[in-house]
Amino acid sequence: MVRAMSKHAPFTAWLVATALAIAAPPALAGGQNDQDEALRAMRAGDIMPYNKVKRRVESQVRGTVIGQSAPRQVNSKRWVYEFRVLVDNRVERVIVDARTGRLIER
Numbered sequence: 001m002v003r004a005m006s007k008h009a010p011f012t013a014w015l016v017a018t019a020l021a022i023a024a025p026p027a028l029a030g031g032q033n034d035q036d037e038a039l040r041a042m043r044a045g046d047i048m049p050y051n052k053v054k055r056r057v058e059s060q061v062r063g064t065v066i067g068q069s070a071p072r073q074v075n076s077k078r079w080v081y082e083f084r085v086l087v088d089n090r091v092e093r094v095i096v097d098a099r100t101g102r103l104i105e106r
Contacts, residue, residue: 038071038079047071047079047098054083056101057094063087071098080104 041047054065067084074080079098084091095105 034072035070037073041071041073041079041098048101050081053081053096053098053101057081057083057085057096057103060103061085061087061092061094061106063092066091 038047042049050068050071054068058065063085065083066086069082071079071081081096081098083094083096085094086092092106094103096102097104
């Protein structure tokens with residue numbers, strides 16, 4: 001048996017859509033703040049430019065970078081880049097100090 005749509009269904013759908021629209025901008029704003037902080041840190045010399053770090057990673061790990069994350073702050077003084085590097089047909093996760101380019105974890 002097919003049930004008829006409730007007369008309140010359009011209002012409920014509108015209410016859900018409105019709630020999602022209101023909630024989305026604050027959630028997205030956090031990512032922008034992180035990017036702004038990373039840009040400020042790069043301009044201040046606290047973070048090396050991505051291309052420079054990428055070249056170091058490929059040289060040190062002897063592989064090809066196939067993915068990366070934006071620099072992120074792990075504590076009040078340390079920023080890191082996280083890379084996915086293809087080495088001998090396997091993917092390795094590499095974490096690098098964004099200020100020095102030194103490998104922290106492989």
